[in-house]
Amino acid sequence: MSTFLSARAMQRRSFFRVAGATLATSTLVLAGCKDDEEPVTPVASNVLRLGVVTSASGAETVTQESQENGVLNYAYLLEQLEAAFYTQVVAAPPADLLSDELAYLTDLRDHELIHREYLKAALGASVYDASLSTPLKFNFSSFTLTTRVGVWTAAQQLEDIGVAAYNGAGKLLTVTTNLLALGKIASVEARHAALVHEVLQSDSFASTIGADGLDDAKTPTEVIELIKTLLPIEVSVAALPTA
């Protein structure tokens, strides 16, 4: 992990200008901080701090705009995760995959790649990994990707988390065009989730729907807790709005 990040240390200056998210790493602190006036606080782990803006001088601030972009970066991170998952699965599908199932997985991969690139384009210079030359590498070793049941079970978890994440993130946004943008993606994720459930068990499309006919909603804190074993870095959502 530190090798991966240290390779990017040379790009720290533009890296620090990213609005809406900042990735603080011990590597960066040790290798890059030459500003004598700024106290250096070593950071124990690699932390992506969504919603925090770090200036070139190292000063950290949270503004409404960086919070808004922090929420979009959070959605972007989830889309990166899903896209990486399906890309890996389509590249090496399990041997017992049934006919038609590879076509489903390919469609899902393409949709997630498109969502990822859409959010990246929407964030522009505020995308948290703007200066990384390669995307984060996610860790799917907790999944069993050598059997169709393992693949679809993993997909089910990721899709349900994605739907709940979008349902919980909408109210954190203040810009209606951003809300609309996430809404366009959220319903497609829910359609994915229902299909993925049906592949494994007929009539299981509604298993996340609770009282009042409402689908699940989760806060960023709950979502990050669920996916933290998949992430190569620690993600802090402390700076995101909570309501």
Added chain:
Amino acid sequence: MNILKLLADLAATTPDQFEQPAVRRDALNELGRFGAKTLAAALPLGLASVPALARDTRTILDSLLLALRLERLQNAFYTQALAAPATFFPADASIRASIVKIQAHQQQHATLLVRLISTSNGDVPALPRYDFTGSKNNTQAALFPSVFSNFDEFLRLAQLLEDTAVRAYKAMVEFLVQDNYILQTALQIHSTESRHASRIRTIRRQRGAVVKSWPSPADADITVANKTAVVYATEHATNQLLADYTSVPFRLLPIGSGPNLLTQSVPEAFDEPLAADSVDGLLNLFTL
């Protein structure tokens, strides 16, 4: 609600609005005029009573009423289907079980919406009557003459209604942005409707229809021009705009899955909103 958003509202609120009764219960009851500024409830006490700007208020109630119309119609649709003879349903029992679940959700949504509207002092309209053949009680040619005797015809209308619901809620949420509770509730209903639409589409595909689990330009067209075509009008957008009205350059991105990427995968990857008057028009086809 974001505290900064609230502060922006405060700045735009006229001084006489500050003098309105400072009891949260009153604010809750003002939906008809001011919108349920409910969720300001989570804010420091003195701020909780500040009414929303009037321009947002009407839209929240309008949106709830449109949602209620939609949910009541769907509830009646599935209730009638479930009252049909057992032979109406396919042998695969999981299919009827899914329709039972979907009907229950629509009923729950309608009950929830009635509660939201009435506890906020809005008027809950009388329950309308429906003709799901689309013949308006035999006064015009039917669109779905066998809707409760031909299961595939039933599924076609179910798909149209569910996809309409997804689009309708999506268009609504931007008008609910001032009210966290109602906004999140609408989003949770929105994804429930999306799961319904996906399930109905999957059943249709298993029965031989050319249809994906999400709207796709590759789906076989099941609409009628000037009647139900509105359900997918503007749905298959191949273009997504950024905030500065430029297009997202999907063509340039390293995400190639062959020639269909721009014409098929991009439209599939996004559901589009549908304006309230278009939703109304579609519901009117089946409302007496």
